[in-house]
Amino acid sequence: MSGQTDVVKTTVPSELSAAVEHLRKSFDTIHFQFGWTTEQLCFWQLHGQTPKAGTRNLQEYAEALPHLKQRVGPAASQRFDKMLSRRTPPAIFKAFYDLYMDGLKFQIQLIFKGLLQMGFANGKNVSFGPIDWAKQLSEELIDHHRHKIPMWVKGVCDEQPYDPNEDIEERIFWRKWQAPHLLVMEPSRYAVYEPERVWERTDQETSLRWLDVFSQEYSLVLKLEVENLAGTAALQQAMSPPAEKPKEAQVSQTFNLHGPNSRINFSSTDNSTNVVHQASPFGEIRSALEQGIADATERTRLQTALNGLEVSTERESGTKRYEEFISAAANHMTLIAPFLPALGHWVHNLAASL
Known part of the structure; x- marks a missing residue:
């Protein structure tokens, strides 16, 4: 973000x-x-x-x-x-x-x-x-x-x-x-x-x-x-003084950029290749919860806490929900520990509260 x-x-x-x-x-x-x-x-x-x-x-x-x-x-x-x-x-x-x-x-x-x-x-x-x-x-x-x-x-x-x-x-x-x-x-x-x-x-x-x-x-x-x-x-x-234009000429340009990693090229051909990954750890954490927690009620409880963290838009609420998720997952720390650094970095990148 x-x-x-x-x-x-x-x-x-x-x-x-x-x-x-x-x-x-x-x-x-x-x-x-x-x-x-x-x-x-x-x-x-x-x-x-x-x-x-x-x-x-x-x-x-x-x-x-x-x-x-x-x-x-x-x-x-x-x-x-x-x-x-x-x-x-x-x-x-x-x-x-x-x-x-x-x-x-x-x-x-x-x-x-x-x-x-x-x-x-x-x-x-x-x-x-x-x-x-x-x-x-x-x-x-x-x-x-x-x-x-x-x-x-x-x-x-x-x-x-x-x-x-x-x-x-x-x-x-x-x-x-x-x-x-x-x-x-x-x-x-x-x-x-x-x-x-x-x-x-x-x-x-x-x-x-x-x-x-x-x-x-x-x-x-x-x-x-x-x-x-x-x-x-x-x-x-x-080295290139602006060319004179007729006074009545009105030029309007609109630049529409679409999709992840869109390019802007200037008198050149773009031969690059996109490699797009989801820039957050939530997908992998959900997969880990699905595969690693057999109890459906417990799994739903953690998924709900994770969903609450994912919708955070600023750092103060994100930090609070991060701590709530960690607390909820205390009995499954071996499962989620590998994702905590990336999750913490995601929280840190949220916009600071006004």
Whole structure:
């Protein structure tokens, strides 16, 4: 869920809000498609081809991988294959991390171009120049999703243990997590590769610093893409003075975007392939309840609590209903524990209460 941030509320006119929200949601979708698929496969590779406890069908993610590689293009796909072929834990981590970043770079380019064309087509309605407008909204969207990077890093390294005595904040954010040294070893970072130390853990304070480095890199890489696109657009605008138009000519353009992951192309052919997954854990949780709880009354009770959580639209009620669901499922924690990190992340992504 992308949410209406202060930047969006103050810079997007009401007549453009639906179109802008569509582009923002496409970034949600790409974060899920690339992030969740690479997290599952990277964890599997790092842990001796053992899938996560809640993953019932790893083949689904294996089949999605070629489509993701096709989408980022041959150069990025070849870099992924070359890095993965090194087979060391730091190289495996870097291969999947870079593929995730390449998917995000591809999508932020499409989003910026869509916003730019929207700004030029509705210049009288945006508060400042179309290029700066598109740049600001793109950078804000990047920052809005920055918290997902530490979650991904933790998720490829470990599965979060369930502790009913932990407070709700720890269950969602897992602040006590301790990072393995493989994250900073060559080729992921610059420390010397020492096979015997790859799973040696550092302290919590250092772990937070390492996670922040990955978050900063995410912001820097994607914002650099936006900066380059904005510079190119400014150069093209300066080199192409607007053509004179007859005064009586009135041109109106409407851009209709339909379906998940719609594209906006500018004098180009879109050869990419969609890979669409449901960006929430509710479907898998329902399947687990159906298969794992024989008592119909008990199963219905948990499904009712889960349905109540799913319809939450803001974080305060979502957190309350999350706790109600956890309490209701206390006797079945082994069954639902694998889904709790994703469920907690979903609650965290709900819009904050006004």
